[in-house]
Amino acid sequence: MKVRTFAALAVAVALAASGCGPATSYKYRIAVIPKGLTHEFWQSIHRGADRAAADLGKQGVAVEILWDGPAKENDSSEQIKLIETKAGMGINGLVLAPQDSLQMVKPVQQVVAKSIPVVIIDSGLDKEALAKNPDLIVKYVATDNYHGGQLAAERLLKVLNDAGIQDQKIVLFRYAAGSESTEQRENGFKDAIDKAIADPKPGGPTISWLSDNQYAGATVSDAEKTAGPLLSGFRDQEGVGIFAVNESAATGMLNSMKTLGLTKKFKYVGFDSSVQLLGAVRDGEVDGLVVQDPYKMGYIALWTLVHSLENYDVSEGGKTLSTGEYVVTRENLDDPKTKELISPELQPNRIIMPPEYKKH
Known part of the structure; x- marks a missing residue:
């Protein structure tokens, strides 16, 4: 009997070591495709x-996240393949950031059509398609x-004004056609600048466009x-103010400004954050970053989708749920609220207040 007991124990240990122990029983499998x-x-x-999955698990709703995305953000065909693959794996829901609206x-x-509900994050789907079928x-x-x-336009004009620049020349560094989120940023920025022009x-600066048609x-x-x-x-112009509309565009512009020695000459505002961009804010090479709340976005998206599957009414407030946008400057870089937004180490300690959905 002892031999059998030891043998059984040895098998159990071996299975555990190889990752072949009892599988976690998930109620829902959710694909998240950025x-x-x-x-x-x-x-x-x-x-x-x-x-969000961990918090739902504490409430007795076990959720498995299938996280996968394209290697490049301009590879729509790869994203479509991932959607099709995950849909064929028996998922219960999809959280998607569409590359192209x-x-x-x-x-x-x-x-x-396969009865798999979808929550969209970051960039919206085509407005006409949603107008025809809001319940898509x-x-x-x-x-x-x-x-x-x-906000980016306000910040850029402020730093130009604070520098006493009377002839202000504005550059909009776009991202890519078809990306709904960045197109909205571009439109918001351009409309604000056009209004200022x-x-x-009276007695204020002259504002004009230097470039608004280049894509990163x-x-x-x-x-x-x-x-x-x-x-x-x-590069020989004076009074130039630049806005780049996402992380890769902002980083590429910053690198090029450094190469050409223009970080102290031109005023510059970016969108999104990274270690490099935040360091550049601290060093005075970037005059501000408009940052999002992607941690909250990921949390609320999964939370909402699972509550929909659990037969909660998630319709309150309409189809769109905003997660907020903030301007990070050298002055507020070390504020606790700013750090919580941008620090991977502090994000797990945040208190997220998700919507309180009601059962149908």
Whole structure:
């Protein structure tokens, strides 16, 4: 008997060591597919979704997250393949950040046709498609990107004004056509600048566009290839203020400004954060970053989707749920609220107040 007991124990130990022990029993399998995997923004969304799954588990609802995304943020075909693959794996729900607002409509329609509910994050689907079928998605959880663009314009004009610059020349460094979130930022920024141009203050500065038609592309390297020649074309100008609309565009522009020695000459505001960009804010090379709350975005998206599956009414407040946008400057960089937003180490300690949905 002792031999058998020892043998059984040995098998159990071996199975545990090889990861072949009893599998966790999940009530729901949720696929979370971002636009890409490399940016700190997406990693924060992943951490937020994981936190929501852990909190739901404490309530007796076990959730498995299937996290996967394209290697590049301009590879819509790869994202579509991932959607199709995950839908074929028997998932119970999908959280998706669409690379392209129009191209992702059909894949989402196909997923929903299989009775798999979808929550959209970060970038919206085509507005016309949603107007025809509002129930295509459960919820759209995102930053108010138009307002984020307005905040960027306000910050850039402020630092130009504070520097006493009377002839202000504005540069908008765009991201990519079809990316709904960044297009909204671009629109918010451009409308705010256009308003300032059309309604000048008595005795105030003259504001004009220097460039608003250049696109950074999907990677930092792509952004640098565009930013370098762009900056070289007006490096001798004075009073230049630049806005770059996402993490890769902002990083590529910053790198090019450093290469050309323009970080102290031009005023510069970016969107999103990373270790490098935050360091540049501290060093005075970036005059401000408009940051989102991706941790909360990932958390609320998963929380809402699972509550929908649990037969809660998640319709309160409409289809869109904003997670907020904030301006980070050298002055508030070390504020506790700022640190909670941008620090991976502090994010797990945050108190997230999710919507209080009611049972149907």
